[in-house]
Amino acid sequence: MPSPPGLPSGLPPGSTTEQPSRRRFLGLSAALTGAVALPGLLSACGGRTASASEPLQFWNFYAPAPSEDPALLARAGWMHDTVDRWNAENEQQIELVYAPVLGSEKLATAFSAGEGPDIFLISPGDIARYLNGNVLAELTPHMTREAVDDFFADNMATRMIGDKVYALPMEIEPLALYYSRPAFEQAGLSEGDLPATWDDLLAVSDRLIAAGQGGLVFPTAQDYYQNFVWYPWMWQGGGEVVTDGGRRSGFDSDGAVGALRLWKESIELGLAPRVPPASNDIVTSFSEGYASIWQSGIWSIQDFERRAPDFDYGVVPLPVPDGGEAATVLGGWAFAANAMGRNPDEAARFCAWALGSTDDDGVARVADWCIDAKRDISPRRSSLEYGSQAGGYDSEHMRLFRDEIFPSGRGEPRYPPVIYKAVSDAIQSCQLAGGDPEDQAATAAQAIDAYLTTYEGVNLA
Amino acid sequence: MSTPTTSAVEPAARSGTHRVAEPRRDSAASARARRERRAAYLFMAPNLIGLTVFVAIPMLLSIVLAFFRVDGFGGYDFVGFANFERMFADPYFLSSLGRTLLYLLVLVPGLFLSGLGLALLVRHRFPLVGLFRTALFAPNVVSLVVVALIWQFLLTDDVGFIARLLDRVGLTAPSWLGDPAFALPTVMVITIWFSMGYYMLIFLAGLQDIPREYYEVASIDGAGPWTTFRNITWPLLKPTSFFILLTSTIAVMTGGLDLLVVLTGGGPANSTTLVIYYVYQQAFVYGEFGYAAAISSFLVVILLAWSALLFALTKGGRFSHAQ
Numbered sequence: 001m002p003s004p005p006g007l008p009s010g011l012p013p014g015s016t017t018e019q020p021s022r023r024r025f026l027g028l029s030a031a032l033t034g035a036v037a038l039p040g041l042l043s044a045c046g047g048r049t050a051s052a053s054e055p056l057q058f059w060n061f062y063a064p065a066p067s068e069d070p071a072l073l074a075r076a077g078w079m080h081d082t083v084d085r086w087n088a089e090n091e092q093q094i095e096l097v098y099a100p101v102l103g104s105e106k107l108a109t110a111f112s113a114g115e116g117p118d119i120f121l122i123s124p125g126d127i128a129r130y131l132n133g134n135v136l137a138e139l140t141p142h143m144t145r146e147a148v149d150d151f152f153a154d155n156m157a158t159r160m161i162g163d164k165v166y167a168l169p170m171e172i173e174p175l176a177l178y179y180s181r182p183a184f185e186q187a188g189l190s191e192g193d194l195p196a197t198w199d200d201l202l203a204v205s206d207r208l209i210a211a212g213q214g215g216l217v218f219p220t221a222q223d224y225y226q227n228f229v230w231y232p233w234m235w236q237g238g239g240e241v242v243t244d245g246g247r248r249s250g251f252d253s254d255g256a257v258g259a260l261r262l263w264k265e266s267i268e269l270g271l272a273p274r275v276p277p278a279s280n281d282i283v284t285s286f287s288e289g290y291a292s293i294w295q296s297g298i299w300s301i302q303d304f305e306r307r308a309p310d311f312d313y314g315v316v317p318l319p320v321p322d323g324g325e326a327a328t329v330l331g332g333w334a335f336a337a338n339a340m341g342r343n344p345d346e347a348a349r350f351c352a353w354a355l356g357s358t359d360d361d362g363v364a365r366v367a368d369w370c371i372d373a374k375r376d377i378s379p380r381r382s383s384l385e386y387g388s389q390a391g392g393y394d395s396e397h398m399r400l401f402r403d404e405i406f407p408s409g410r411g412e413p414r415y416p417p418v419i420y421k422a423v424s425d426a427i428q429s430c431q432l433a434g435g436d437p438e439d440q441a442a443t444a445a446q447a448i449d450a451y452l453t454t455y456e457g458v459n460l461a
Numbered sequence: 462m463s464t465p466t467t468s469a470v471e472p473a474a475r476s477g478t479h480r481v482a483e484p485r486r487d488s489a490a491s492a493r494a495r496r497e498r499r500a501a502y503l504f505m506a507p508n509l510i511g512l513t514v515f516v517a518i519p520m521l522l523s524i525v526l527a528f529f530r531v532d533g534f535g536g537y538d539f540v541g542f543a544n545f546e547r548m549f550a551d552p553y554f555l556s557s558l559g560r561t562l563l564y565l566l567v568l569v570p571g572l573f574l575s576g577l578g579l580a581l582l583v584r585h586r587f588p589l590v591g592l593f594r595t596a597l598f599a600p601n602v603v604s605l606v607v608v609a610l611i612w613q614f615l616l617t618d619d620v621g622f623i624a625r626l627l628d629r630v631g632l633t634a635p636s637w638l639g640d641p642a643f644a645l646p647t648v649m650v651i652t653i654w655f656s657m658g659y660y661m662l663i664f665l666a667g668l669q670d671i672p673r674e675y676y677e678v679a680s681i682d683g684a685g686p687w688t689t690f691r692n693i694t695w696p697l698l699k700p701t702s703f704f705i706l707l708t709s710t711i712a713v714m715t716g717g718l719d720l721l722v723v724l725t726g727g728g729p730a731n732s733t734t735l736v737i738y739y740v741y742q743q744a745f746v747y748g749e750f751g752y753a754a755a756i757s758s759f760l761v762v763i764l765l766a767w768s769a770l771l772f773a774l775t776k777g778g779r780f781s782h783a784q
Contacts, residue, residue, distance in 0.1 A: 108744075111533055112533045133534035273636070275639040432729035435730075
């Protein structure tokens with residue numbers, strides 16, 4: 001039906017109202033854009049200022065406790081006790097903020113927006129970027145030489161530039177092999193069959209599979225954790241990602257090729273699954289018989305205590321290749337202070353006080369975290385001794401980690417994303433896509449060398 | 462046909478009172494117009510503000526960011542087109558782009574056909590049709606993260622539900638999410654399963670807009686189901702098809718990140734690293750915000766070009782003018 005004269009097409013009779021023109025609409029949009037964007041832009045121009053009345057934010061993934069799980073409550077309790085004690089003695093207050101996936105998106109986005117937390121937890125895998133970005137406050141001025149020397153040097157090295165400390169480890173988490181004793185018994189294997197070499201490992205896994213038991217589990221997801229877990233296998237054969245003082249790649253080496261081949265064969269021979277069972281949960285996998293051997297860290301001890309206290313499992317150091325040397329990697333998180341935060345000096349002083357105090361309270365605080373709240377190796381000699389005297393390492397597994405596994409450990413390396421990615425692609429290609437270890441090691445080494453020619457930043461070796 | 466305009470004016474002119482009444486009426490009309498204009502702006506305001514804050518400003522900033530090297534800690538260096546040059550020389554980006562095109566070529570027709578097929582199946586009334594429609598749409602109301610976790614559980618190697626089901630009929634299940642040959646097809650199937658209910662609903666709305674009389678006439682003329690579909694349903698569904706083609710392309714190119722992050726993490730061996738995942742990885746895992754913005758801007762340009770092409774070919778989705 002044609003529209004009546006005087007009415008725009010498509011409008012019902014009576015709709016004689018003037019339509020907002022396109023120009024007017026765009027003008028309104030621009031005005032709105034300005035109105036919304038301007039306050040943000042203006043506020044971005046202002047710096048963040050220190051104020052003792054405003055508490056500094058400490059982003060962490062322990063407290064306030066996310067659930068009523070007793071183990072999580074114990075960890076949250078330690079964090080609260082530490083912060084409460086500081087707040088009682090200092091004018092600059094600190095507030096705990098729970099941040100679940102702190103290691104990646106949340107922290108990166110916050111720093112990018114100039115809203116990074118004043119204090120936060122950081123892992124060695126991520127620290128190079130922050131060190132190169134000059135956003136970590138130096139902690140050394142708030143520590144005595146004695147305190148710095150009390151930390152295990154090799155584990156501490158990735159948090160330092162020269163003799164300056166930029167983050168303080170709260171724990172050391174070495175990796176080992178966990179095994180299910182019931183599965184071994186079912187397969188007719190005894191303690192004497194525990195794998196000491198790579199060949200043993202493949203042979204034992206084969207016997208377990210043949211007996212209808214679960215196999216060997218290595219991580220398969222493409223992420224920082226997989227690289228972290230893979231490094232010790234490379235080190236055992238003498239391989240290095242970066243060598244020559246950080247100037248060139250050492251990845252195209254027998255050590256790296258051997259480790260790539262070990263993981264490749266574990267999948268190709270059907271000894272390890274392409275996807276870890278039970279959503280990557282060692283306790284369920286062992287309890288249900290989905291896996292019999294699993295490479296994991298010291299933290300799994302507490303997982304078994306919490307969820308399957310009666311399950312009979314054992315721990316052995318990582319097997320070594322023929323002619324190789326025992327090695328494991330030492331993980332663990334650290335306290336760091338934001339140099340661009342509201343009160344970097346007080347934030348740094350808090351980190352140094354919480355983890356680096358040499359008085360009795362300070363030593364006990366670090367020990368308590370590692371033996372009461374968690375099950376870890378203490379990052380300080382004094383605290384490890386204190387924890388040992390307190391009975392924290394009396395159990396079979398904790399003793400093994402302290403006496404046999406930890407001494408062969410190296411601190412988790414700090415590599416920038418490009419190097420991480422090159423190594424990750426080599427691992428993934430060999431492990432899951434049939435890649436040739438020699439080719440993949442050479443490809444990764446080329447990529448790393450290309451990157452190192454223009455790299456400017458902290459020493460990576 | 463006489464118009465209300467002329468009939469309303471004539472009596473006033475005849476009575477001789479129009480010299481007094483006309484300005485008053487003009488003033489009233491203009492006040493009403495102002496009120497209605499204000500109302501129109503108020504109605505538009507929430508959407509306009511939302512679009513401005515959450516779409517327009519981020520999009521503009523992202524395009525600007527593409528010309529900078531961003532260190533992730535407040536440092537910005539203008540680098541011109543360096544991020545774009547890097548993009549076209551980056552083998553990881555190029556392989557993710559190729560993978561995304563394959564994904565697009567399977568997903569868009571897959572979503573179109575499954576949505577249309579389901580809509581044709583449930584368009585007529587039959588017992589429990591409401592239940593079927595609800596069941597087909599149900600995955601859409603569940604978070605993609607939950608969907609990913611459920612499928613991860615179902616697809617677990619050897620001991621997962623699907624593996625055990627296949628085992629019962631004598632088949633060995635592959636590693637759906639651990640084998641590079643199967644991971645992307647698995648993600649495609651899950652995406653179609655998750656999204657087809659939404660597209661079914663859109664097609665259903667389009668089908669219900671087609672006048673029933675056309676089908677009655679076709680039936681009287683002896684047209685069979687295929688002839689009816691080809692000559693009535695398909696032509697009258699063209700605007701709906703246009704909408705689905707456009708929105709599904711955009712959704713496939715830019716959506717599904719949560720599914721990839723939870724289900725595969727871009728692996729195994731990068732086999733499910735689509736462009737959108739690569740952007741996420743560059744920005745939030747590696748802190749390469751400038752480079753990620755360059756890739757995003759490139760994606761926006763592709764999608765704008767695709768949308769413009771579709772609009773041009775179909776005259777803005779009104780196919781009748783194009784024919």
